[in-house]
Amino acid sequence: MNRFITQAEKRRFRLPRIRFLFLIAPTVLIIFVxxxxxxxxxxxxxxxxxxxxxxxxxxxxxYAVEGFYPPSLSYIEEHxxxxxxxxxxxxxxxxxxxxxxxxxxxxxx
Numbered sequence: 001m002n003r004f005i006t007q008a009e010k011r012r013f014r015l016p017r018i019r020f021l022f023l024i025a026p027t028v029l030i031i032f033v034x035x036x037x038x039x040x041x042x043x044x045x046x047x048x049x050x051x052x053x054x055x056x057x058x059x060x061x062x063y064a065v066e067g068f069y070p071p072s073l074s075y076i077e078e079h080x081x082x083x084x085x086x087x088x089x090x091x092x093x094x095x096x097x098x099x100x101x102x103x104x105x106x107x108x109x
Contacts, residue, residue, distance in 0.1 A: 047088070087109065
């Protein structure tokens with residue numbers, strides 16, 4: 001019986017659907033943006049853990065092979081192939097002595 005419905009009645013039936021769309025679309029968009037941000041944060045956290053594991057492994061390997069802890073971070077990069085994103089992470093490497101484990105701090109920039 002659609003042929004007996006006037007234009008005003010058609011608009012009245014269409015308005016609730018449009019209002020519903022204007023309310024739901026921003027909510028879905030906000031949830032999507034927040035989930036993307038959370039995924040990015042977890043990826044950076046995993047990269048930091050991976051860097052910490054690789055750095056500890058290289059320090060222990062150096063001590064086992066050469067008999068002393070690495071004197072600097074650049075020494076590990078040159079001799080043991082450590083690579084990481086210098087723009088994303090700041091690594092504070094403080095050697096204490098040749099026979100004492102160095103103090104390492106990894107910060108996300």
